[in-house]
Amino acid sequence: MxxxxxxxxxxxxxAALERDASERDAFLEEACAGxxxxxxxxxxxxxxxxxxxxxxxxxxxxxxxxxLAKEAGGDPRRESARRGLVGGTISHYRVLEKLGSGGMGVVYKAEDTRLRRLVALKLLPEGFEKETDAFGRFRREAQAASALNHPNICTIYDIGEFEGRPFIAMELLEGQTLEDLIGGKPLEASLVVDLGVQVADALGAAHGKGIIHRDIKPRNIFVTTRDQAKVLDFGLAKQLPSPQAARRDSSGEETEAGSDEAFATVSGAILGTPPYMSPEQARGELLDARTDLFSFGAVLYEMATGRPAFVAKTHALTFDAVLNQEPESALALNPKIPLDLNGIIHKAIEKDRHLRYQTAPDLEADLKRLKRDSATGRATTGQPARRRAAGEREAGVPAAASGRRAWGNWWFWLLGVTAVVLAVAIAGFYMLRPTPSRPTAALNFHPMDTVLIASFDNRTGEAVLNGSLEYALQVDLDNSRFVSVAPRERIDDALALMRKPPNTRVDAALGREICLRDGGIRALITGRVEKFGATYVLSAQIIDPTTGNAVAGFEEQANSQAQILPAIHLLSNRIRQALGEKLSQIRQSDVALARVTTPSLTALRLYSQANEDLEESDTRGSGDWAEANAAAWGLLKQAIAVDPSFASAYILAxxxxxNRDKPPAEYMPYAKRAFELSGNATEPERYFIEGSYYEMEGQRDKAEGANEALLRIDPNNYWGLNNLENDYESDDRMQDATNIEVRIAKLRPQSVDANDSAAFYLPYLGRGFREASPYVERASALLSGMSNSGRARIAQDALWTQLYPVYRAWMKDDVGLANTELSQAEKNPIVRNGGVGPEYFGFVALALGQAAQANSFFQDMSTAETRFDREADLATLAYVRGDQTTLRYWLRQIAQLSWPGNIPISLMLREGLMSEANIAIRKLPAEFLPDQPPPWEMQRVTGEKLLAQGQAAKAVPLLRKGMKAARFEAMPVYFFDADWLARAYEKQGNLLAAVQVLEGASANRAAVNFSVPMAGVPFWMQDEMDLARLYRRLGRVQDAERIENELRKLLVYADPDFPLLVELKKLKDAPTLAHNRN
Amino acid sequence: MGILGCSVGHSRRQDVTALLRAWSGGDEAALGTLTPLVYEELHRIARRYMSREQSGHTLQTTALINEAYLRLIGTRPASWENRAHFFAVCAQLMRRILTDFARSRLSRKRGADAAHLSLDETPEIFQEESADWVALDEALGRLAALDPRKSQVVELRFFGGLSAEEAAEVLKISPKTILRDWNLARAWLLREMSDGKHDGA
Structure with missing residues (x-):
């Protein structure tokens, strides 16, 4: 065309598009004119x-x-994608069919193609990456179970990873789970006993190795077609510090001192399945092997009766049953079971673990005895055993004998209950007794000392209370200028050191360990919420982490959920008082929590989730930022819907x-609303809202003021620090900005970005590389798991961190420091191997007049990053050295390269290598957009060409135009051209214009750092030298000498034969001799 | 970093830019180093889609993609002397890698059932038009012969992920012109790819 x-x-x-659709046809008709x-x-x-x-x-x-996502089967809308794995291969397993799925992943039937056997393959669900909990559990399951080799424990063959998803290959079992086998009906007694013996034996083996299962339930016991029991799913298994293994807990987690009994214990967050949980597990207490015996007892009960021992409509009621209620006698539900089995079952489900079976072998022995007795007909029921008593359950009336036995149990039970009641009463007495003087004196708590708030022990079963009470207490305590609360990131840092995932639930035991590790946390606050009828009872304790003793305890009640936050507020005030805050102070900042943030627990939860996610994403610096903001937005929108006057939610929204670059029209309404509502907020909240609002309004002064005020009362406020840092950076207050970066890095030792930024900015404080290097190293260490590009980024920053002090020193004429740093850099692997390191420091050496040193650096430029500049830099070096042979050699080489670069072209023209220059210039347009060589580049090259041919008059306007652009695009060529242009003017006799050009270049000393750092220095120095020469020609000797002295100062560490230095020496020896180079 | 998402404005990603420079200078080996970097981003995006869509979250794609481009390319590198050139090369690179990527998948798929990597399964992408990467690449080549600037606009915007304003800055023309070019180029390409009859020449 x-x-x-x-x-x-x-x-x-x-034109047609601009017209209305109706007019288009007519328009086209006319415009196309036939x-x-x-x-x-x-x-x-x-x-x-x-x-x-x-x-x-x-x-x-x-x-x-x-x-790609679709191809990988990530599109949930495509069923075929979901089935994707079946028929496919995972590692060397061919997936045959899906067997089932559960919370811990999907199980497939697969064939091991190497060993030609069938296996069950358990694959963690997609999206596990973020759920480090699940990942950890999966690993633990594999490790724990693979340590066990027992006929009644499912064998683990292999652990592996498939596309980032871990899998376990295990024994493929045929049969069904005990849950399915029971199916709501009692099993025949002999089978109960038979399977019971096997499971007890399996538990005995596991316990012997220091492993407790913690989640024994019918679903986790498999019964093969040959009635072999197999315990599955050691997903929750915990390694006990066994006598042999007690002191070598390599993971560093949960090493508890042995209890006073013969049982080692582990602390247990509440995991497990409520109807089968032991009371101690339900209470979140330290667990030992006896927890499994309780759960197993509950399983036996269900096998014998067809009904779970503890079950209720809600989790809360189930917990209550486990904790407080004795199940109906198994015998009452199924009179056909032997009396002794009933006894065994009820002994296993004793609530007090001291009254329970103490070991699995004890239980196993009793079951075996029963088995033997029933085989010899000695069992107490005379009912002939038949497989499965289906449909035979009758409203059984206990026989007299069994009635007595049952009574015996009840008596035991009563004893247990009494003990519990007594314990509660004692605890209550202790907690409620008036506190004489201040028991917290032992804490030695000073103003602004830190407390750690452990997760509340939520015994109500109401999920909405999980996580929100501790948060509410924290928000409330944030009002205090006396008590400061350890921020979540500080806890996460401690967790990281303990090799635990962030956001691990911090219970009392873990909280104490964190306090001890941290060393700076004076007190631990634990809390609990229970529900009696409709009344919530909230209690809190202040614990001295050094001793583990409670030094104070408080209790408040709430008659409804809405009253919980006011109750927390009262607790908070009592904690403050107990820690030593004066009542007058407390009153001063007594803003009721319910008004401070939100009266809605739901809204509070949503908000705290959003905030935590954002903080975490920011700390990790992993690039989930936009996504985290999108997710936060979703949560905050909900929070606002629940509580439309929730100021903090608006500002975070x-x-x-x-943060996702939405226009102001979208976010300002939220900021405004937050601002309007901020009157009800806490002081820190208010300042944060103000700071944010003004920031968004563009009133940075006001924003800065608010952020500064915020940090005065809440020095570790993460967002406050970040925003103020940003303010300072925008104002070019690098000192202040850097101080904040350092603070953030100290606050968040695990944050890549904080460490990286601190490392990068520290040189701005004039403290040099050594002070920044710990941060560089830390950031690099944190990055070790990251991609290459991430690591390269840090290496780049490390290099820059090293380079900056040199540049800064050079700018201040402090060549001594620059020289010292240079000799440091020489030995620094970051510089030597840092990609562009050799190039950068080669120019530093050249700036200091050390040509040989520069040569050694430039010769090192062999990596992919810099090899295209190597020849150009070596040519520049030869030019500065006045070594024409070498210069011409390199220029001829460069002419053959696909990427000649602009400095070499200028050098070719200047050296009169016209044919080489023409070859290179022809390549120049290809460097740029195909049909658009940048006009300025062509202009200056043409100007240079004309100059080289002696046509100064034609050259000058082109050069001037080209330089104007180069001034912003490429500083080294600007300095280079300044010299040429000045010479052209000089040739025309226009000395003043020449001086003007060179003065412009001279004043731009700071710009030598533009582009490749300090690459402009050699040409800038040449401009200076020329300027001094012109001054002399104009009789301005003083000006000339000023510049010459300046250059001498910069070249103190130069090689004695460095050409510029030699020239300067000559001038000193014969001050009237004019420098004339051309 | 920070809630403001502030970034430190210094020279990062020198490695990628140097490789870009090498590649645009004709060093095909550099492409081999660059391709995995792009793939890494691609897989990251794909993974996000998978996990996000399954958990029912909506994905903030614009932000995600911007971030990917930023991570790959970074802000203007200090040692890159010509901004326009830099972005142009980035966009060219992206075009090359993504087209190659599609081509490789295409050949894999052809072995099976699909004679053509049909994009009709991805209506939200190419909008129900049957089009594919290879066809787009070829059509863009023809557009370049007819009107180089329009092909550059498409390259910068679609492959380079630049906004109209950014593309305007790169090409040193007004955003309005960019939008006009963009409008016509899309219509032209769509026609080209759907009938394949017009060669525009």
Whole structure:
């Protein structure tokens, strides 16, 4: 197509688009003036335009990413994708069919293609990456179970990873789970006993190895077609510090001192399955092997009766049953079971673990005895044993004998209950007794000392209370200027050191360990919420972490959920008082929590989730930022819907929008609303809202003031620090910004970005590389698990961190420091191997006049990153050295390269290597957009060419134009051209213009750092030298000497034969001799 | 970092830019080093889709993609002397890698059932038009012959992920012109890819 015709099509097309659809036809008719082909062409384009919709509007990377996701089966809308794995291969396993799925993943039947056997393959569900908990559990399951080799424990064959998802290959069992086998009906007694013996034996073996299962339940016991029991799912298994293994807990977690009994214990967060949980497990207490015996007892009960021992409509009621209620006698439900089995079952489910079976072998022995007795007909029931007593359950009346036995149990039970009641009474007495003087004196708590709030022990079973009470207490305590609360990140840092995932629930025991590790936390606050009828009882204790003793305890009640936050507020005030805060102070900042944030627990939960997620994403610096903001936005929207006057939720919502580059029209309404509502907020909240609002309004002064005020009362406020840092950075107050970066890095030792930024900015404080290096190292260590590009980023920063002090020193004429840093850099592997390191420091050496040193650096430029610049830099070096042979050698080499670069072209022209220059210039346009060589580049090259040919008059305007652009685009060529342009003016006799050009270059000393750092220095120095020469020509000797002295100062550490230095020496020896180089 | 998402404005990603430079200078070996970097991003995006869609969250794609481009390319590198050139090369690179990627998958798929990597399963992407990467690449090549600037606009915007304003800055033309070019180029490409009859020449 002729370009002219295409332009016509284009014109008509756009003109048509501007018209109303109704007028288009008429317009086209007229515009195309009978040229039907033209009209058709435009019409067809207009048609397509209407259909174009989203075509190409989505960036390519995203399109490709989505396609890939679809291919990988990530599209949940496609069932085929879901089935994807079946028929496929995972490692060397061919997946045959899906057997089932559960919370811990999907189980497939698969064939081990190497060993030619069938296996069960358990694959963790997708998206596990973020759920480190699940991942950890999975690993633990594999490790724990693989340590066990027992006929009644499912064998683990292999652990592996498939596309980032871990899997376990295990024994493929045929049969069904005990849950299915029971199916709501009692099993026959002999089978109960038979399977019971096997499971007890398995538990005995596991316990012997220091492993407790913690989640024994019918679903986790498999019964093969040959009635073999197999214990599954050691997913919750915990390694006990066994006598042999007690002191080598390599994971560093949960090493508890042995209890006073013969049982080692582990602390247990509440995991497990409520109806089968032991009371101690339900209470979240330290667990030992006896927890499994309780659960197993509950399983036996269900096998014998067809009904779970402890079950109720809600989890809360189930907990209550486990903790407080004795199940109906198994014998009462199934009179056919032997009396002794009933006895065994009820002994196993004793609530007090001291009264329970103490070991699995004891239980096993009793079951075996029963088995023997029933085999010899000595069992107490005379009912003939038949497999499965299906449909035979009768409303059994206990026989007299069994009644007595049952009574015996009840008596035992009563004893147990009494003990519990007594214990509660004692605890209550202790907690409620008036506190004489201040028991917290032992804490030695000072103003602004830190407390750690452990997760509340939620015994109500109401999920909404999980996590929100401790948060509410923290928010409330934040009002205090006396008590400061350890922020979550500090806890996470301690957790990281303990090799635990962030956001691990911190119970009392873990809290204490964190306090001890941290060393700076004075007190631990634990709390608990229970529900009696409709009344919530909230209690809190202050614990001295050094001794583990409670030094104070408080209790408050709430008659409804809505009253919980006020109750927390009262608790908070009592804690403050107990810690030593004066009542007058407390009153001063006594803003009721319910008003401070939100009266709604749901809203509070949503908000705290959003905030934590954002903080975590920011700390990790992993690039989930936009996504985290999007997720936060979702939560905050809900929070606002629940409580439309929740100031903090509005401001965070505004940020979550703004952080995703939404326009002000979207986020400002939220910021405004937060601002309007901030009167009810706590002081820190208020300042944060103000700071944020003004920031978004563009009133940085006010924002800065608010952020500063915020940090005065809450020095570790993470967002406050970040925002203020940003303010300072925008104001170019690098000192202050850096101080904050360092603070953040100290506050968040686990944050890559904080450490990286601190490392990067520290040199701005003039403290040099050594002070920054711990941060560099820390950031690098944190990055060790990251991708190459992440690591390269840090290496780059480390290099820059090293380079910056040099540059800074050079700018201040402190060449001594620059020289010292240079000799340090020489030995620094970060510089030597740091990609562009050799190039950067080569220029530093050149700036200091150390040509040999520069040569050694430039010669090192062999990595992919810099090899294209190596020849150019070596040519520059030769030019500065005045070594024409070498210079010409390199220039001829460069002419053959695909990427000649602009400095070498200028050097070729200057050296008169016209044919080489022409070859290189021909490549120049290809460097840029195909049809658009940057005009300035062509202009200056043409100008240089003309100058080289002696046509100064023609050259000058072109050079001037080219330089103007180069001034912003490429500083080294700007300095280079300044010298040439000045010479052109000089040749024309226009000395003043020449001086003006060179003075401009001289004043731009700071710009030598533009582009490759300090690459402009050699040319800048040349400009200086020329300027001094011109001054002398103009008789301005003083000006000339000022510049010459300046250069001498910069070249104190130069090689004695460095050409510029030699020239300067000559000038000193014969001050009247004019420097003339051309 | 920070809630403001502030970034430190210094020279990072020198490695990628140097490789880009090498590649645009004709060093095909550099492409081998760059491709895994792009793939890494691609897989990251794909993974996000998978986990996100399953958990019922909506994905903030714009942010995600911007972030990917930023991670790959970074802000303007200090040692890159010409901004326009830099972005142009990035976009070219992306075009090359993504097209190659599609081509490789295409050949894998052809072995099975699909004669053509049909994109009709991805209507939200190419909007129900049957189009594919290879066809797009070829059509863009023809557009470049007819009107180089329009092909550059498409390259910068679609492959390079630049906004109209950014593309305008790179090409040193007004955003309005960019939008006009964009409008026509999309119509032209769509026609080209759907009928395949017009060669535009």
């Amino acid at each position: 002729e370009p002219e015709r295409w332009r016509r099509i284009e014109r008509i097309y756009h 040229d039907e082909a033209l009209r058709h062409e435009v019409l067809s384009l207009l048609d397509r335009q209407e259909q174009a919709g989203n075509f190409l509007e989505v960036p390519a990377l995203e399109v490709a990413g989505r396609e 505004a940020w979550s929008l703004r």
